[in-house]
Amino acid sequence: MNWLIVKNDFIKNKMINLALFLFMMFSASLAVLSVLMGVQTFTSISKLYKTAEPPHFVQMHKGEINEEKINKFMSENELVIYNQTLTMIDVYGENLTIVGKDNTYDLSDCRLDIGLVKQNELKDLLLNSQHEKVTIYEGEIGIPVLLKEMYDMKIGDHVILTSNNVKKEFVIKEFILDSMMNSPMVSSTRLLLSHKDFNNLQGKVGEKEYLIEAYFANTKEASNFKTVYENAGLPQSGQAVTYSIIFLLSALTDITTVFVLLLVSLLLIIVSFICVRFTIMAALEEEIQEIGTMKAIGLPFRDIRDIYIYKYRALAFIGIITGYILALLLSSVVTKHITSTFGDIGMSTLAVVLSLVAGYLIFLLINYYCKRILKKIKKVTVVDALVRGKGFGKNKGGIKDGLYKSNRLPVNLLLGIREVFYKFKNWVIVFAVVLITVMMIMVPVNLLNTFEAPEFITYMGSSLEDILIEVENGENLETRYANVKQLLQKDNTIENYYEYRSVRVQTIDAENKLMNLNIDCGSSAGNELQYLSGKAPEGEDALALSYLYANEKGKESGDKIEILINDKKKEFVISGIYQDVTSGGYTAKSKYNFSEVDAEKYSFSVNLKDNVEVGKKADEWSKSFGAGVTVDPMEEFINQTLGGVSKQLATIVFAIVIIGIALTMLIAILFLKLRLVKDLSEIAVLKAIGFSEQDINKQYMIKMGCVSILGVLVGIILTDLLGEKIVNAALGVAGIGIKKVNLITNPIMEYIICPLLLIMLILVVTWIIMRTIKKYNIISIIKE
Structure with a gap:
């Protein structure tokens, strides 16, 4: 039954x-x-x-190394169960030309550091899509999937390496999975060569870079080992990365997509x-x-x-x-x-x-x-x-008709507004659905806008200027720094620039435990960053700490921190806590110059005059500075760093917008169908006392329009109030060094396009459904 x-x-x-x-x-x-x-x-x-x-810990290093000293240190450290030192030949994008069936291009616009490597024997292997160890023969090359996605390369395309009067041609044999360098946020990528080709090119092209890798029984030991390694005076003129950061940066794009899908599914369940x-x-x-x-x-x-x-x-x-x-x-x-x-x-x-x-x-x-x-x-x-x-x-009695006010308001407008006002409960479903749809669309859209906005660089430990110049650590660091500064001082296309000197020092906690800290110092250090609390350092005794470092040390704005400089303690006041994802998220900013400590690297943030083209100027400087200095237009740097996240998120957001609009229209149809069934007798009475079908249509259009406008307005308010809190809650769980993001909205999209589109579609649906009242028979309805 x-x-x-x-x-x-x-x-x-x-x-x-x-x-x-x-x-x-x-x-x-x-x-x-x-x-x-x-x-x-x-x-x-x-x-x-x-x-x-x-690797659970990897230290990248440019310059000469003493491998025996490294191996001795590793063997004596009880945490290390395996270690290896790998050689990588660094080349520039302009040194690589890709010849495909349809086009030829070079990688000069690639902001990733490109390294040529050979396959390892046991660990840190480069694999194919089936997780099998890739074997490359002479004349062949393995291209990372990261570059394939950026340039749409294909198997069989030719790669021509031209450097130092050496020209070598390879055929793309395999697209490789690089477990360590598979995200643009890592800033480096590896191309796989055969052992013979690698040995032939070594010392003839590019610049040597070493990957000093260590493995532990427990990956959580990586951060402790990092401090011990850096204090041992071993090679460290490059980025040091731990296993947890490698894992997190690899998953960031997909974690973001999962978060958006989960948020939308929860909102749909509520609907x-x-x-x-x-x-x-x-x-x-x-x-x-x-x-x-x-x-x-x-x-x-x-x-x-x-x-x-x-x-x-x-x-x-x-x-x-x-x-x-x-x-x-x-x-x-x-x-x-x-x-x-x-x-x-x-x-x-x-x-x-x-x-x-x-x-x-x-x-x-x-x-x-x-x-x-x-x-x-x-x-x-x-x-x-x-x-x-x-x-x-409960029967609360009839609504006061208010028709005596109709000399000031049209009758249809008055009846429509008064019913919504007095019987809002009957229309709450449309209000709730429109509200949720606005949030469902606008929170992901605002998140996408934030990832694509140039201002997002302030969450990555840098201020927002036109061009970022970094003088990498190495034997000629001071010479390269002097050359860059000299050129910048003479260039009349520059509006202004800020100079930063990066040093590594040690902090001392209450238990006299030492921990390394990377500090960017300079007259503008810490300005324009996103602070969770406090502000940028103002005096030489002030220091701004990154969120992850402050969290690990249990420090807050206003607290004091001791730093060891050449065996002497210096006390700083923590002026503020800012957000950063660089250097593993463990950084600081200070106006104090730390002249007693050797610089790790130098960086310059440059603003150009309005009539100067940023891309051309960056290319010009990159050629002038040569090796060891990277020049990145800030917009391109952000695009390549977060481009993968933005691209996937954009696809998901587009699908969400379509689903949201379609389901809103379905709800409008469902609601009106049921509403008209319940209002049959009222419609019949209105017709009987002289209201035309057009009048009744107008009344329902006004009712649906009023409720939709209310839903849109409240949806926008809740998006602005709760959107950031929802996103920040997810970021706090992720633990990537960013705890709080101020979502960047697109006012035209949020306040004009989205509201008008939703209201217009609901009104169109209402108009179509209301045409069915022509079929209503007044006499038969009144008899019932």
Whole structure:
């Protein structure tokens, strides 16, 4: 009998049930997709790392090394279970020309440091998409997937290396997975050569760079080892990176996408609950007399409830199963970046199991929510249902018509506004859905705007200028620094520039424990950064600390910190805590020059005059400075660093906008269909007293328009109030050195395009649905 009732209801209310089904399906699908993607991200990285075995600690170094001294230090350190020192030949993008079937280009616009390497024997292996160790023969080359995605290279393309009067041509044999350098945020990438080609080129082209790698029984020992290594006086003229940072930077793009998908799926689940409540209450009110009859003949509450709940269980079950299947079909699209970056490992068992659990939890939530709503049947008495015909809402009396004010307002406008004002509860579903849709669209859009904005560089420990120049550590550091400064002082195209000197010192805590700290010092150090508390340092006894370092040391703004400079202690006051993702997130800024300490590197932030083209000037300086100095237009630097995140996020955001708009229109159709059924008698009375169909259409357009405008306004306010808090909560969990982001909004998108588009579509839907009242027969409706 229950199945027969459900079947008849599906046939009778096709549109309503279809809308409910779609909401349940999409909310389940997005929830399952976010789980699938999250699990696949960590599973894929873990499987890649298991085979490739990236280092737990790596120190990059340019210049000569004493490998015996390094090996002796490693063997004597009880934390180290394995170590190796690898050689890399650094070349520039302009040294590499790619010849494809359709075009020829060089990599001069690539801001990544490019290194030529040969395959390792046991650890830090370069793999193919099936996680197999890649073997490259003479004349062949393996290109990292990172470069393939940036330049759309293909197997069989030719790579021509031209440097120091040496010209060598290679054929792309394989696209390789580099477990350590697979993110543009790492700032380096490796090209794989055969042993013979590598040995032939070594010393003839480029510049040598060493990768000093160490492995531990527990990867958490990496940060402790880093301090011990740096204090041992071993080679360190380059970036030092730990396992946790390698893992986090690898997963950042996909973690961001998972967060957005999860957020949208949660909002859609809320919308589904609103729709379920609305349709259940509409069905109960419409069938109040049938409910009264069932109570009168002695049917218990559970039996009456089950008649209704079977339908929603069936809808939820079918919707979630369909959503799960849809998620599996779409999984290859959303996990494309994971597959290309970490290898094709297929769908893991854990991902399937956890996604099934996610779908089942949504089913349980919907089932529980339906039971809560249907408890209202308990409160209905036989007298209320059969005699009064009411039982689910208190009769608060009629609305004052206010027609006496119609000499100041048009009658249709007055009736429409007053009904929304006095009976807002009847229209709350449209209000809630529009509100949630605005948030569902605008939070991801604002997040995308933030990643793409030049201002995001202030979250990466740098101020926002036109060009960033870095003088890398090495034997000729001071000479290169002097050359750069001399050129900048003479160039009349420069508006202004800021100079920074980077040093490494040690801090002393209450237990006299030493910990290394990288400090950027200069007259403008710390200015224009994003501070969680406090401000930039103003005097030479002030110091601004990065969030991760302050958090580890338990320091806050106003606290004091002792720094060891050539065996002498100097006390600084912490002026502020800022956000940074460079140097592992452990940095500081100070106006004090630290002249007693040798510089690790120098950097310059340059602003050009308005009529100077940034790209051309950066290329000109890069050629003039030569090796050991990197020159990056800030906008291009950000684009290449965060381009992968932005590109994937843009695809997801576009899909979310389409889904949000489509579901809003579906809700509008569902609501109006049910509203018109409930308002039949009122419409008939309005027609009988002389209101035309056009008047009634206007009234409903005004009602829907007013509610939509309210929903949009509240949605914008909540997006501005809660959007940043939601994003910052996720960033706090990630622990990447950024705890708080001020979302950068696009005012035209947030305040004009999105609101007008939603309101216009709702009004169009309303106009189309209202045309059906032409079919209403006034006499038959009044007789009923």
